[in-house]
Amino acid sequence: MNVAVIGAGAVGAAVAYRLASSGARVTVFEAAERLGAGTSGRSFAWLNSNEKTPRVYHDLNVAGMRAHAELRSEFDSLPWLHAGGSVEWFSGEAERVAQRSRVERLQGWGYAAEWITPALLHELEPDIDLATVDDAPVAYFPEEGWLDPVPYVHAMLRAAQMHGAQVRVGASVEHVHVAGGRV
Template sequence: MKAVIVGGGILGTALAYRLTTEGVDVELFEAGRLGGATSAVGAGWLNSGGKEPFEYHILNVHGMAEYATLAREFGHAPWYHASGNLKWTTSDKADEIRAHAERLRSWGYPVELLSPKRVNEIEPCLRVPDDVTQVAHYPWEGLADLTQLIGALAQRASANGAEIHTNTRVASLVTEGDQVTGVTLADGTTVSADVVAMCTGRWSDEVARTAGVDLPMAPSLGFNIYTGPAPVVLTSMVHTPDVNFRPDGSGRVMARTKEFDDAVPIDGAVDPIPDVGKEILARAVKYLPGLEGVPIEGARVAYRSIPGDDRPVVGQVPGRPGLYLLVTHSGGTMGPLLGRLAALDIAHGERDTRLARFGPGRIVKV
């Protein structure tokens, strides 16, 4: 079986690796560089904190667990940090965090409520405000360095025989009758395949349209800043009422806030750093005083790859044999798992029951 994968983000490279381990010939086409689009800006927070309904929650929980499996399989996993998540709210919303913790616990998802003193044993550089008495700790959650993981997946896929082409845009899908039989590249070359798997992130509606498939997408903007190296030790993801941050290597910190997500409506690197970036850093300094005086090294914006109903789209397109979709938000958390489940589906027709509610039939029109 020959598979063409369109897109070299976390989903495309996870699928490429897993298809090669299932004995499928793989050719992957990426318009830019591997992991250079949404996956480069995603926070890589591995979580299932507020994800409903239950079937979606479980897919995310199993997505988190898949990282430990992949880490064992690879032997060396510098891209995976089982470092937990800390979250507090303003004192008037303390009840909300307790209720949220109860709901997650009732689903078997551990949440501890810690004193600020205990938090400082875990994260000594963090300053929890005086009026906060309880901090939620989500010990199963963690962080991934997605671009690095994408490199590791692509390297292993190549070692297993996959051909990976960067800076090679797919101009359109090729159809013969209803069947999708391959892709046409921007230079006019046609590449045939038994199956074409679209891992095209937020561009998925555009690519699907070339085969007469309507896939509604609802992308939203996200804006992150990245500091220079700071004299701080930080291992966890941290959520505060007005800013969220994570370690980003060599003392660097990545920070963002939902409030400013769409303040800079461009796509890619942001230069010069806008005032909202400086405001995000000022907020982070309140909780990580070691960031005081540390410059912002960069800022980036990306569109989230969100299907129209905010749920994963994984599977063969009804009415378009040969066309497989693998498109989701929270692809950091679920990417390695969905890549493996999709590979089993494509290679052997083994459809995992966890995907039952997430097939394309519910959302696409052909």
């Protein structure tokens, strides 16, 4: 199978890697002159699903989080992946009520969400001034993290190239011609 992947951001690079590692002949076209110059290079890339609804969207995000974690079995190291979870607290009562409801919903869905003490918060994030937390309940989402998108894109494309993919940088796609059911 011959496949053209248009765009070498985080999604395109991941698609190229998966297709090439599955035996497809892949050519990636990236219009920019350098990888990571578009949306992927401007993203914080927070890996989470703690505010995602409806449930199917939440599950899709959880599957993405799991897929990133599973890359550990395919790569020697994942310098672009930063695990460690995330924490949040709110000062306003309305926000606290919404947070409680959300954490309960997430726990019911089997998502890792828990309440932690100020002492554990300080252990996880020693630079947080606990005075700013005051008496707020602190939610902790231990399976969340963030991705450094530009190194991720480079790693995925290098891995795709190791499986024979071609990457063309500075090559924009102006038109896709379809004839006889083929592109």
